[in-house]
Amino acid sequence: MTLLDGLLALLLLLLAGRCVTAASLLQAIVAFIVLGLLLALSWVRLEAPDLALAEAAIGAGLLGVLLLGTWRRLPAGSGEQETPWPWQGSAQAIAALGCVALAVVLALALHETTLGPAAAGTAALAQLEAAGVDQPVTAVLLNFRAYDTLLEMGVLLMTLIGTLMLRRPLQDGALAAPATPLPQSLARLFLPPILLSGLYLVWAGAYSPGGAFQGGAVLAGAGVMLALTGLLRGSTRDDLPLRCLLVLGAALFTLSGVLLIPLTGHFMAYPDDLVTPLMVLIEFSLAISIALSLMMLFTGTPGLCRTRP
Amino acid sequence: MTEALPVLLVFVPFLAGLGQFVLGRAAPWCQQFVSGLNLILVLLLSSAVVHGDPVIADLGGWGEPLAIHLQADGLAALMLLLTAVLAVAVSLYAIPAFRDEPRPAWRFWTLWPLLLASLNALFLSRDLFNLYVTLELVTLGAIPLVLLAGPNKTVDAALRYLLFALLGSLVYLAGVALIYAQAGTLDLALLPAALPEGTLSGPLAAALIITGVLIKGAILPFHIWLPAAHGNAPAAVSAILSALVVKAAIYLLLRLWTGPLEPLVSNDAGQLLGALGATAILFGSWQAFRQSRLKLVVAYSTVAQLGYMLLFFPMAVTAAWQGAVYHGLAHGIAKAALFLAAGNILYYLGQDRLEALRGIDRPLAVSLLAFGLAGVSIMGLPPSGGFTAKWLLLSASLQTGQWWWTTVLIAGGLLAAGYIFRVLRLAFLQADDATAPHHGPVPGPLMAWTATALALLALALGLISAPLLDLLGEMPGGTS
């Protein structure tokens, strides 16, 4: 047990060092992606399977595809060897010393706080009955601290607007069709099970690991697969239904929070008899918005369309 | 009824932004309505705060220690007031400024209400992790706005801004994690009592949180992303960034220092922050004096002026508290006026190199008037708001016997006079050849007069300080 943990921790540290010091940018990116997957594995060991799912899907998977795609778009040789600047050696040594000192203090601090009360966490577990879902994390995200999740949807929307302003699509006509390792027929075959498992993850969030973010990420992953194989491509025409779906989660979340005030007396509270259906509705709408936002962060275009064979 | 006000302040502009996004084309009039309504709500909230206890909204009704609370006290109300006044002015200014460009206009009118909602949310939040989310909202709303000036020109500045902002917020989050590990709650009101004493993680968490906020607030040595971003954004956006977005980080520092971090920080840390502030004042003013582009002069001036707010930390008495917050207000109004006036000059000339300013005094008289009047407040001359703030800081330094901050205040004022008069001298005194060559039209009355109105307000802040300082109140937990 502990041996495996120690090995995982050691590998994480080695990969982090590799990611920072690797001579080639591609090696650094690959180290980062492997690190993300191992991190997900560690989180399974640390009783956080739903977070491991999110990290594997979003942190390592989607981000990995984005990183590699960006690397391909850089001029060859960029970021490989950097021209040394004066005092570089001593500056690096000072930075290294500072960071080692910080690491020691941080590790001691984390060790020191391994035991103690957690009033908010205890309260969350105690009030789980009233929250309308059995899964504690989902209850915190969508009920106890729903306001954070709502503002987070704002972050997603604003980064999407920022990305679309740059118009540097990762996936354009030249890249889409031929240079793919995954044939289109295979993608078509995989699509239904991936979509189903994404929807299942959203649904399962109420009582087991999963939820809007993990499900949304898997749905986005299905979209990215379609884009990579050329079945779906970004288009420069943005249309009203797509924009509506992008804000669906945030809008529904806010409106239910405001409109239910007369019934509950509090903003973002749910009446007892409606809490479960409302949470499921909000969860699905959030998942749709998240999936589309992540997908369009990937394509970098304001619209999506199917490629006609 | 008053409990609804904080919630409305966040969600009215938030929903307006979502609506504007769905609409797909610019609708400036909607934003005028929203910023007007926002001002009315803030005035109602301020009158509720000044007459009694803070206004608190319990989101979701789960109570302490679990739920997120929104809370408006005197400090929050003043920052909301500053935001609301600037929102009205900037929204009016942006109508003509973005009229000719439909795509950027739509993005501006979408992002700006979302940013307004984020700023309101940050000032109202009473939760350490929620503050992290609002900090991210504010920066990730601000960076796309910088890009509106044209991606090719601003991409370097935006990227550097993003990298520093992301690092700052993650360092802050590391501190939040350590705080939660010890206290088991994220509620700012419960934290001072919940934090155990004599641990290693306490001061470490405080240091991480403060460092993260300093990076976000562009305090020297983390200022290097600011001038390019603020100097290259469209004028309306520069005004928002300099007056509100970086100030939000300093606001957070004031709020946390006098609240949850109070048992964790020492007087030495305060002196260190004061020294950083003093260095920022002197270095930023000197850099502002050396710039050759008008908007960079104003941007470096922001680096300097933020330093004054840090002078609160070494002194930590009520006069310093009031001085630092009032400086935030006065600088916010005056700096927005400066950036809008500089924007008018750029709009007319098509460039903002200082040597090109010769001979613009006749066509741009009103904008130059605004620049000069706002400069009075930046220099800290009476009767401006800047003077009141510096006077309070000065009396705090005498009260605490820390005379060295007095010399910094005086030197900073002289340097500010230097860079403001350098601009005005070029514009007024060297107008020998009739009119300067220019590439744009004379800015319309809306653009000229919003800048002037803000500059006049910056002056008037020196005369109406009593009710505002009354709203702010004493330093929290302080004995004056």
Added chain:
Amino acid sequence: MTGFDPFALAAAGLIAFGLYGFCVCGHPLRRLLAINLVGNGVFLALILIARRLPDGPDPVPHAMVLTGIVIAVSATAFGLALIRRQARPEDGGND
């Protein structure tokens, strides 16, 4: 658990490596990777902190991690778009 948790070391190490990378790397993509290392370290620390409750992991830090991951990934995706734009400024619409 009496000994030193290896994952506490890993969390501290990830944060420190990330900060070091941010300080010494010049290329923006490497800096973005370094920032994500810091983020991963902070998330790992939060998950460790969540294990202190006797009856099951504390859902509050878990929710913080989930929110943090989504924010970090969307901000990183935006940063990557900026890097792509910076690398090839000449083409692409400037609307």
